[in-house]
Amino acid sequence: MDIRSEPPRVPLVVVAGLHDEHVAAVAEAAAASDPLGTAVVHHDLREVTGGVVRRHLRHGDSERLTVLELAHGCVSCTLREDFLPLLRGLAAAPDVRRIVVRLDPSLEPEAICWAIEHVVVDSAPVARDVEVAAVLAAVDLPSWLADASGDEPLHERGLAGSPDDERTVAQVGVGQVEFADAVVLAGATDRWQALRTEAVVHRLTPSAPLAGLDRLDLPALLDRVPAHARRGEVDGAHGPLLRGQPPLEEEAGASVLLFEERRPFHPERLHDALDVLLDGVVRTRGRAWVASQPETALWLESAGGGLRVGHAGPWLVSQPPERWAEVDPERQVKASLNWDAYYGDRMQELVVIAHEADPREVREALLGALLTDAELALGEAAWREFPDPFGEWHEDPCAEDEPEQAPASRERGGNQ
Template identity: 30%
Template sequence: MIREPSEAARRRLRRSLPLAVVCGIDPVLRDALTTDLLLDTADLVAVRYDTDPDRGGLRRLVLDRGGVLEDVPLELAHECISCAMREDALPVIEALAADPRWSAALMVLPVAADPQAVCGTLGPQLRGAHIASTTAIVDTDAARADLLGDDTLAERGLRWTDGDERSVGEALAAQLEYCDTVLADGEAGAPGAELVEHLRGHDQLLVHGVHEVSVDLLLEDVVHDPRAAARRVDPRTVEPWGGPTVHGTWTLDLCSDRPFHPERFLEEIERLGSGELRGRGRFWLPTRPHSICQWDGAGGHVSIGVIGAAGADLPTTRIVVTGIGRLDRERVRRAFRASLLDDAEWERGLAFWLGRDDGMTPWLGEASAAS
């Protein structure tokens, strides 16, 4: 005898559990949002991860409005915490998707997590669930210090492992620039709110007030588009967003078809990247005409590296820099111009540079004919 499936079983078969991913660098704001949403929604479940830098592991909590359902310490099979979290989350979320008690779920990332590193891999692997939205929480009252200051995660007690050398600004900017929704807590007209306006994309939803957010806003008002999110943070497609300037925030769009002169670039790198700045984009060198190089800086911490091949056409140089100091703006502009090949050097052509040592091996690796 064939039994007809129950209504609950029918719902499980035809639904895909919507998953809202939440991240931030402030554990208090992150947990306050999680608690508010759980208390307001009976059929919502949350999977929260926390790092343990001293033990070198992860902790997974599963929570609903009644409290903690699971509290599991996780030993890492390898050094990549993001990889370990994705591997653990996949079966956990799929099991929750099969449970008729839940109509939606939150995945609350560890403080300072890069959402792209998690969502980019986890999303395509989920079965019975899908990433519906991603949300970054930003304290606008502290945004200037967090995004443009020189504090490291280690100095704030937020590092993931002993080798985590990221700055606070680097971690927060990665969250703010990737996520579909930017949840701003603090005064809407504050200087930090103005800075957030300059850094967020026009296609991102900005919401003020952590305690004003509903599950519907995260799961119905926003749709996660992984390609759009990846494009926002890709140095090859960087764009200047700009915003209000009442509190002196500015954004420069520094563009050129020309490459940086290797020696002058190294001489100017401090003037180009030091101070209260957020800068990101791409550049190229005449010694490596087939390589696209990344510039990623926040609060005086700068990272450069090769991120891809240029293809048939020569690459271009474009760095978008946001800051708050008037003198910094002109210093950065001058440093960018000084770093580029001048007219005579550009007219000389690229053959002059082939095979020359550019001094960039420690950051970009060995140059080759294909570089």
């Protein structure tokens, strides 16, 4: 029998961060241990909305700048038309033993890793040829916490990935750190600012080791990445809300609130209560069920002053048993362990990471949005008739002439 093993995949290190100079320094450190065998890739997206991307590629002593002119100036076109095919070509080169991807400040590593795993290039995803060895995030100590808790749109900083990119700096900065396997701290600041930032970072990505850029020993840092680190793995809406065990005690003002309740939210009271998540809170992530939509799990996610609510698919209790086979086994096990005779798998599961907000006030606001005993006794038929601000897409604050009804998700800005 002819048994042929697949060739080993080329390890890939992804470096992300809001400050390009820090990202560049960490990428250089990642290449330093094997400069001749490492290819460093960087797509400069500062002019992507005008259809121009500058691709920098260095391998050994060779360095090339290629100016790409795209028919449609956006990040997804850059990924599909150049970045992913380039990774495949580099992985096939016999003298490339490692690839370092230096991400543009506007990019979130989760989206890049998802594309590597799922987007088909020449009949197969690029993950057939490369494997994510680590995702690194570079954090600017003087400014990251303010960025992560603010509501500045990317386009105001010149970082928008397309003309219709409505993301905020906080969404990108928080996403970069949250997805990281290790974090590099850079920039000079006072000790209190450093302690506050480190405390928040440790709660966003509890298992990730930290190191300073000024004395960075990157191989030693990567050796400290635990075996269970995600390394590019993208979770679904019903995956773990936090990988690793975050400290639950308050530290330098940073705190973690785990909000778990069985009864549903009243849609209008939840809508009103969401403002508590947009002031003094760095991150909220989780699943919620609203009484007016008893079959549907909602995904709630905030970063700084911006919030998104979207559909996370149906609750298992609303599905016939034969459909359970289509669900991820881990979700089946979790649902079985937490099954309630009345609620099934429906419950509120939110993780709130605050740096200034009082977690007790956040909890009280969310508790106040749950159905009362009298409302609960009305039953599902009555719940469906509750006015529902979450029925359609819209942005908040709602304009006076804008209907609140519109399909499964919404974005909300703070302090506007």
